[in-house]
Amino acid sequence: MRVVVTDAEVTMADVLSLRLAISDPLAEGTRLVLRQRGGGAEVAVALGAPGAEVREASVAVSLAPLALTPGRWDAYLEHDDPPGGPEGVARAPVRERSPDRGPRRTRVQCVDPGFSLDRLDAYALSRRTLAYRAYRTRNGYLAVKVAHVEPGADVRAVWFREGRFEVTGLLAYTGFVDDDSHHTARLALRRAEGPETAVTATATVKGVRFHAALSLCDVLAATPEYEGLWEPSLEVDGLEAPLPLGARIDDVDGKGRRVQYPDTRVDGVPVRPCYTSDDELRLEVGG
Known part of the structure; x- marks a missing residue:
């Protein structure tokens, strides 16, 4: 048969x-x-x-x-x-x-x-x-x-504009409804290693869709000598823990190899978005 x-x-x-x-x-x-x-x-x-x-x-x-x-x-x-x-x-x-x-x-x-x-x-x-x-x-x-799976912020687009890092995407596994309701939220960047340093900016969350923009000048000013990775997360009122930014819903593994974003320079310092081996988004600052 x-x-x-x-x-x-x-x-x-x-x-x-x-x-x-x-x-x-x-x-x-x-x-x-x-x-x-x-x-x-x-x-x-x-x-x-x-x-x-x-x-x-x-x-x-x-x-x-x-x-x-x-x-x-x-x-x-x-x-x-x-x-x-x-x-x-x-x-x-x-x-x-x-x-x-x-x-x-x-x-x-x-x-x-x-x-x-x-x-x-x-x-x-x-x-x-x-x-x-x-x-x-x-x-x-x-x-x-x-x-x-755990609640997360699934990334759909990343770009640089006028010295800002911008990102859009979808809230996943949170139980939020895909409607027109607004939720107070913040985008946070934290150093992956070393002393705790965070840079935050207001984010927009409508239903389950989010958009956030953060000044790269603020990132460099926070730690002018630092080179390395920064971890972005989305803090949304009503959720217990910050949501890591990643790209997993489409089930395409290995985005670190498959997805290459253009980099930018801020005051001569290169900044590039990239993905880890488990498809979480990072910002690489410096050489």
């Missing part, structure tokens, strides 16, 4: 919703198996009794009750061979089978890249500690990514 996922989505309620194109009806007792990459842990969910002769099927699996731990989980379909079943059945290229007619397992192919930034933005509006995302692997198979 050949199965291809044509549409994959994790809904706002953390339900894995799949549209399947299938060559044959799902066999009775078919299970969706999620196997953790590297660790080998597995969970299995029964997909119900076989249906009518169809070429498409929909599957919905609630992920929260499965207690998936952070990591990447590959998807398989599995069903048991009947006792005394035929040997020599043609196998798909990627298939696992236990000895003595054990469960027959096929890795699930996928043609949906699972990328919609609008959908990911909407998902990130809820207050969460775990985030789930369905995606297509480089080799064209279905997988689910599970990650710990």
Whole structure:
């Protein structure tokens, strides 16, 4: 049986919703198996009794009750061979089978890249500690990514203008509503190392969208001899802790390698935005 996922989505309620194109009806007792990459842990969910002769099927699996731990989980379909079943059945290229007619397992192919930034933005509006995302692997198979998440300020644009550092983005996992309400907020820059030094400026937060600008002259004046990294954060009234600025919602890893911002000079000192290995934004001041 050949199965291809044509549409994959994790809904706002953390339900894995799949549209399947299938060559044959799902066999009775078919299970969706999620196997953790590297660790080998597995969970299995029964997909119900076989249906009518169809070429498409929909599957919905609630992920929260499965207690998936952070990591990447590959998807398989599995069903048991009947006792005394035929040997020599043609196998798909990627298939696992236990000895003595054990469960027959096929890795699930996928043609949906699972990328919609609008959908990911909407998902990130809820207050969460775990985030789930369905995606297509480089080799064209279905997988689910599970990650710990905390409230943060997701960066969408960074630029320099008239001696100012400016940034816009989206508040993620805060539980704030995407409406026209305004929240008092401040952008803060703090030294990544050395004595505590902070430079702050008023920021604008409307619903879940933010914009902030901060004078680079104030940064240099705070520590004229300092060269190194500064950590930006957004302090929003109503939230317990400052929000780190980063870029994680789109799930494109390695922004330190992929994203290069133009630098500027203030009184001859170079200033450049950059990302850390875990995709948090920094300002690099000096050589």
